Amino acid sequence: MHCELCGSVITGPSAKRVRIEGAELEVCGQCAKYGVEVQQPKKPALKRNVPGAKATPVVHHRRDAFDMMDGEIVDDYGERIRKARAARGMSQKDLALAVKEKEMLIKKIEKGDLIPEDDVRKKIEKELLIRLVDSPEDPIEKRRADQVKTTFGDLISIKRQP
Known part of the structure; x- marks a missing residue:
């Protein structure tokens, strides 16, 4: 947690x-x-669905806000959106209509005045075929890990005599 x-x-x-x-x-x-x-509630809520069965505590698992994040949004998200939109020949109004949001929202996001919420960000990413989030697992780092070869030195430990 x-x-x-x-x-x-x-x-x-x-x-x-x-x-x-x-x-x-x-x-x-x-x-x-x-x-x-x-103060936390002292007694957990009890589940009593089945007649004759013992009451069991209901366990509620709270979702942590950090668990819901895919990664961090890139610093130049507004610039990326503007470039991708221009490359597709769309105006801000066209993009707003395509993602079913207000044009003013798109303008503020492109200017960098407003960080898009996850649902809006996903719609923009899908429409413009871009990524606005740095994933926690960087593909470059993953590629480097695949290129490393295991050697005998990795497999054995050498004991030195005093």
């Missing part, structure tokens, strides 16, 4: 639920000082 405020990895029971500026977040011990701790 990741801290929803700073992004650091939280291990063990050190996660705290706090209210910061009206939002409830799961944070690490260091970030807990920025908000007011919210």
